[in-house]
Amino acid sequence: MLEITGLHKSFAGFVAVNEVSLTVAERQIVAVIGPNGAGKSTFFNLITGHLRPDGGRVMLNGRDVTGIAPHRICALGMGRSFQLTNIFPRLTVFENVQAALLAHRGKGRDFLSRAEAMFRDETMALLASIGLASQAGTVAGVLAYGNQKQLELGIALASDPKVLLLDEPTAGMSANETHETIALLERIAEQRGLTLLFTEHDMEVVFRIAHKIAVLYQGRKLAEGAPEEVRANADVRRVYLGGHA
Ligand SMILES: Nc1ncnc2c1ncn2[C@@H]1O[C@H](COP(=O)(O)OP(=O)(O)OP(=O)(O)O)[C@@H](O)[C@H]1O
Ligand SMILES: [Mg+2]
8 A cells, every 4th residue: 555665854964854664554553653853754755745855755555656746645545634633723624524524625615505514414424424523513722631632633534535544642641531532543443444554653553553663763764564573673672662661
């Protein structure tokens, strides 16, 4: 589904992502872990087109998408969420998801129909699937933090992605919110046959849901493998897991 080869990016001479390769199979759940500043978000931004790589290649489902615009990559089936949320805080929960559906499929819409009615059933169905149906009328900015991240997932799902990249989906959440979000992600991935690539600092989450783990350290890929292999890797324990698992 994703074949990343030798991805490279430097900022004014500082190498943030150094020749990183990674393969993600269809329906696989892959975690990218590593200490703060390891290059995880930069790596994701290179994959989704939000940053242009200096070198390397990104293949999505057999198609070269290296360096093309984020909205085009999105249209080809790659969704994402951000480390900090990316919702419209003054719109309602309903309007946030509706706007995302319109942005993705709104072409050729009937301008005579009332905005509110557009994609109403689909919006409600999507909200139900992410557990936010009862909050449809709530202004997004006042939602609990965990619910805002859930809403962001809903916005990402509106483009009907095959692959979803999630940058710290549980960052800033309480233990309870983390638990609910992970259960939700597992359920949605299963229902939709999604391929997931995510970064996460919570090692309990990582070791519970990842089929494969890649470890970044100072921009380089330090290790990659099944969770148990990575947990046992001496280099990984030394630079990262020592304090985490
Ligand atoms: N636009 C930029 N300009 C200059 N340096 C940058 C830029 N973006 C990231 N960096 C640097 O690149 C390195 C990797 O940053 P990145 O945000 O990818 O790390 P990360 O692994 O996501 O960290 P965290 O776990 O804290 O989210 C850091 O040293 C960061 O300061
Ligand atoms: Mg980051």
